[in-house]
Amino acid sequence: MKFSRVPPSGAIHDLEHIWNYALPPYRMAPHVYGVGGNNDVSVYLLDSGEGLILLDTGMRELLYLIVDSIHRLGFDPRDIRAILLSHGHGDHCNGAMPLHALSGAEIWLSAVDERFYQQHPIAELGVVPFPVHHHYTDGGCFSLGRFQIRTRFTPGHTPGTTSFFFTDTDETTGRTYRLAMHGGVGIDTMRPAALAALDLPQSLAHTFVRTCRELAREPVDICLPSHLNQINLAANLPEDPMDFTPFVDPEVWPALMADRAEAVMALYPSVYQN
Numbered sequence: 001m002k003f004s005r006v007p008p009s010g011a012i013h014d015l016e017h018i019w020n021y022a023l024p025p026y027r028m029a030p031h032v033y034g035v036g037g038n039n040d041v042s043v044y045l046l047d048s049g050e051g052l053i054l055l056d057t058g059m060r061e062l063l064y065l066i067v068d069s070i071h072r073l074g075f076d077p078r079d080i081r082a083i084l085l086s087h088g089h090g091d092h093c094n095g096a097m098p099l100h101a102l103s104g105a106e107i108w109l110s111a112v113d114e115r116f117y118q119q120h121p122i123a124e125l126g127v128v129p130f131p132v133h134h135h136y137t138d139g140g141c142f143s144l145g146r147f148q149i150r151t152r153f154t155p156g157h158t159p160g161t162t163s164f165f166f167t168d169t170d171e172t173t174g175r176t177y178r179l180a181m182h183g184g185v186g187i188d189t190m191r192p193a194a195l196a197a198l199d200l201p202q203s204l205a206h207t208f209v210r211t212c213r214e215l216a217r218e219p220v221d222i223c224l225p226s227h228l229n230q231i232n233l234a235a236n237l238p239e240d241p242m243d244f245t246p247f248v249d250p251e252v253w254p255a256l257m258a259d260r261a262e263a264v265m266a267l268y269p270s271v272y273q274n
Helices: 015-021 058-071 097-102 111-119 190-195 203-215 250-267
Strands: 025-030 033-036 044-047 052-055 080-083 106-108 141-144 148-154 162-168 175-183
Touching: 015 058, 025 175, 058 097, 080 097, 080 141, 097 106, 203 250
Parallel strands: 052 080, 080 106
Antiparallel strands: 025 033, 033 044, 044 052, 141 148, 148 162, 162 175
């Protein structure tokens, strides 16, 4: 799978007809599945062997599709033990409270974005309050079963965006894959006017550029996009949705990091002159 990026599907702007953007579940790695149920926002289910982990929860309008996806894969959403949120935008965390109520799962989010979510909601999505049981640390590790998930603070898209790095082993072949999900690479929130509107410093955009350059050097076999369009995932789903091997490409992650850094640099030509 070669890197390519396409415009988003627009599901977030057509919530009253979200079923038009439905997508069946698919496998991204030996024990990692895409269960967002739509072709826009990603939600990942990790089978730790000792309970389920969710990376993000999508919008509340997606809940029936997410729960259906989990059931289709043969899992029980009541077995979710932890919900790891990448950042404080409603399209990634507005499903947290209902899924917590269903499963009792503990919720993780950066302390910065816990405040940001409450203070600066996306207007068309609103706020769905949820408890935050744990805050991440930069370079910290969340462990459950077979997964040890390293957290890295990557501010820019929001002030407290967090990215995830972990490995997953295929017991059949014995091969171990390195996975990564950048918590948020959308550049519109890093435009000068957008930052000024929220009284946020432009240094967030420059920190994003720096961390993207650093993260591009991380060895990653499978890139998990936080929105499917970031790597044109929907168009590249294999005929067999349980075949994850087409997603194994160590060139996709650094290409995404370079693409997003360059896009933000283009917003500040006076800073990033050739």
